[in-house]
Each structure stands twice: as C-alpha cells, then as structure tokens.
Amino acid sequence: MFQILTMLLLEMQLYVVSALFTVEVPQQLYVIEYGSNVTMECRFPVNGSLNLGLLTVVWEQKRKDQLKPKEVYTLRKGRALPPSQHHDYTGRAALLHSELKMGRAILQITSVKIRDAGSYLCLIDYQGVDYKYITLEVKASYQRIKTQVMKKTGEDKFVFMCQSEGFPLAEVFWQNEKNSNLSGSVNTTYTLTTDGLYNVTSILTLKPNMSENYSCVFWNKELNEETSAHISTLGLYQLEFVQDRE
Numbered sequence: 122m123f124q125i126l127t128m129l130l131l132e133m134q135l136y137v138v139s140a141l142f143t144v145e146v147p148q149q150l151y152v153i154e155y156g157s158n159v160t161m162e163c164r165f166p167v168n169g170s171l172n173l174g175l176l177t178v179v180w181e182q183k184r185k186d187q188l189k190p191k192e193v194y195t196l197r198k199g200r201a202l203p204p205s206q207h208h209d210y211t212g213r214a215a216l217l218h219s220e221l222k223m224g225r226a227i228l229q230i231t232s233v234k235i236r237d238a239g240s241y242l243c244l245i246d247y248q249g250v251d252y253k254y255i256t257l258e259v260k261a262s263y264q265r266i267k268t269q270v271m272k273k274t275g276e277d278k279f280v281f282m283c284q285s286e287g288f289p290l291a292e293v294f295w296q297n298e299k300n301s302n303l304s305g306s307v308n309t310t311y312t313l314t315t316d317g318l319y320n321v322t323s324i325l326t327l328k329p330n331m332s333e334n335y336s337c338v339f340w341n342k343e344l345n346e347e348t349s350a351h352i353s354t355l356g357l358y359q360l361e362f363v364q365d366r367e
C-alpha cells in the first residue's frame with residue numbers, strides 16, 4: 122500500500138505542475154449519528170466515457186491518536202483490492218461503482234462507529250493524480266435514558282438513578298419542576314463500552330418532596346444537545362411502605 126501511495130504521490134508532483142487533474146469535495150465535514158450510514162464524496166474530471174481500467178481510487182482513514190492510516194477502500198486500475206482493507210471496515214465500506222462514470226468517487230460506510238471518526242484521504246489517479254481530505258465526526262445522542270428509584274434501607278432518603286449511553290461525554294444535572302436547587306447529593310460516574318460509547322450513570326440521593334417530580338438532564342456540551350428523563354414521585358410512599366415491610 123505504501124509503495125502504491127509513494128508512487129502515486131511522485132506521479133502527482135508531476136501533475137501538480139500541469140494542474141490538469143483536480144479532485145474536489147462538495148462537502149468537507151460530515152457529522153454523523155452513531156449507527157447510521159454515511160456517504161462521503163470526492164469528484165474528479167471524466168472526459169467523455171469512463172475508462173475504468175485506468176482508474177485508481179484510494180480511501181484511507183487517519184485518527185489523531187494513531188500513527189498509521191487505515192485502508193478503507195482501494196480500487197486499483199478498476200478492480201477492488203479487498204485483501205488490503207483494514208479489518209475495521211470489512212463488510213462496511215464500499216465504493217458506489219455506478220457513480221464513477223459521473224466522476225463521483227463516493228465512499229459508503231454503513232453502521233458508523235465511534236472509531237470511524239477522523240480524517241479521510243481520497244486519492245484518485247485517472248491520467249493524473251490528486252487528493253483531498255474529508256473530516257468525519259461521529260456523535261451519539263443520549264437518547265434512551267433508563268431510570269430507577271430505590272429507597273435507602275433504614276433511612277428516609279431515596280436514590281434516583283439515570284443511565285444512558287452516548288458520545289462525547291455528557292454532564293448530568295438534576296432538576297425539580299421549579300428549577301430550584303436540589304438539596305440532595307449527586308454522584309455521576311461513567312464507563313466505556315466496547316463500542317467506545319460513554320456509559321454514564323448518575324445518582325441523586327435525597328429526601329424527596331413528594332409534591333415535586335425530578336428530572337435528570339444529560340448535557341452533551343460539545344454537541345450542545347440536551348436529553349432528559351422525568352421521574353415521578355407518585356407512588357413512592359407505596360414503595361416506601363412495601364420496602365419497609367421487607
């Protein structure tokens with residue numbers, strides 16, 4: 122792969138002089154929801170009908186925290202080169218072949234993962250060589266918030282719990298309906314899932330005011346996005362009664 126790239130880059134320098142062949146990107150930044158599909162596009166000039174046998178397209182991904190780029194998809198002289206593809210992209214990355222004749226090298230990645238984020242190089246050799254970079258950002262909203270209420274045994278306090286997964290890391294704050302300060306103590310912790318998502322759990326411990334309800338708010342600061350869950354205190358007396366009898 123590196124040999125190919127070095128060769129193409131040398132070739133490219135020759136073409137820079139004549140500046141005949143230019144790769145262009147209609148969109149430089151893609152912000153994609155975790156688990157969805159993305160198509161990223163590079164355009165190159167096709168004069169008349171496409172001669173596929175002369176076309177080489179290389180898509181590579183590089184993250185800030187990794188030294189070597191990962192090969193996402195390679196079409197070499199019109200033929201796909203699956204053996205050199207990085208295993209992270211196996212079965213998930215494809216070039217939309219029907220678009221090539223229009224001079225569009227469109228990479229599709231399905232079921233986008235957190236580690237797919239990074240900088241993507243698209244390099245095209247078609248009687249001339251050029252490349253561009255595209256940035257892919259991946260976000261995961263804290264959509265499904267699980268809630269739970271438990272009574273602290275032997276105390277008049279309750280434990281309210283909210284748990285959700287997303288990316289990047291969210292801050293959690295708690296509110297009552299009047300948005301006044303809560304007297305309880307809050308403990309928010311997180312772990313990382315194998316998919317690279319943050320699994321955030323927040324616990325509010327307090328003596329609840331039974332004429333108020335409580336909400337936990339997940340604030341994804343980087344995305345400026347808020348999701349929340351409502352916990353009703355209706356029925357807590359009953360819970361207290363049941364648990365006290367145990």
Ligand SMILES: *[C@@H]1O[C@H](CO)[C@@H](O)[C@H](O)[C@H]1NC(C)=O
Pocket residue numbers: 157158231232
């Ligand atoms: C993503 O692409 C796959 C394969 O083309 C398709 O089966 C799936 O429905 C797509 N998902 C979404 C959310 O569009």
Ligand SMILES: *[C@@H]1O[C@H](CO)[C@@H](O)[C@H](O)[C@H]1NC(C)=O
Pocket residue numbers: 168169
């Ligand atoms: C495009 O093709 C036409 C006809 O084959 C040729 O005359 C012309 O020089 C080509 N232009 C470029 C930019 O290659």
Ligand SMILES: *[C@@H]1O[C@H](CO)[C@@H](O)[C@H](O)[C@H]1NC(C)=O
Pocket residue numbers: 308309310
């Ligand atoms: C918060 O919860 C974690 C995990 O349950 C625990 O290890 C830690 O001591 C708690 N911190 C406080 C301040 O209660």
Ligand SMILES: *[C@@H]1O[C@H](CO)[C@@H](O)[C@H](O)[C@H]1NC(C)=O
Pocket residue numbers: 284286313314320321322
């Ligand atoms: C997230 O954390 C909760 C509680 O700490 C745990 O029950 C759950 O299995 C975790 N979920 C994932 C996907 O790791």
Ligand SMILES: *[C@@H]1O[C@H](CO)[C@@H](O)[C@H](O)[C@H]1NC(C)=O
Pocket residue numbers: 299330331332333
């Ligand atoms: C409980 O909530 C009600 C309604 O918001 C309020 O009027 C009352 O003062 C609260 N009681 C305490 C002890 O905070």
Ligand SMILES: *[C@@H]1O[C@H](CO)[C@@H](O)[C@H](O)[C@H]1NC(C)=O
Pocket residue numbers: 298332333334352353354355
């Ligand atoms: C608390 O929530 C329950 C269920 O959502 C609702 O029926 C009740 O009126 C709410 N109580 C207050 C004080 O807003």
